[in-house]
Structure formats: C-alpha cells, structure tokens
Amino acid sequence: MEKRHKTVNYFNLNLKRTVLDVGNILKHKKG
Known part of the structure; x- marks a missing residue:
C-alpha cells in the first residue's frame, strides 16, 4: 500500500513536470 502511494506521488510529480x-x-513557440 505504501509502495503504491509512493508510485502515485512519483507519477504526479512527473505529470506536473x-x-x-x-x-x-x-x-x-508563441514568443
């Protein structure tokens, strides 16, 4: 369960980046 939570956090960080x-x-491209 904790491992999955870390994976979700990692995924969210990658998504934001x-x-x-x-x-x-x-x-x-606009500039």
Whole structure:
C-alpha cells in the first residue's frame, strides 16, 4: 500500500513536470 502511494506521488510529480515543460515549449513557440 505504501509502495503504491509512493508510485502515485512519483507519477504526479512527473505529470506536473511534463505540464510545465509543455507550457514552456508553447511559450517559446508563441514568443
């Protein structure tokens, strides 16, 4: 159970990072 919780947290961190990266790419394309 604890292992799964860590996996979910890791997945959420990766998701946030990916969203930020995509946001930066879009900003650069517009700019």
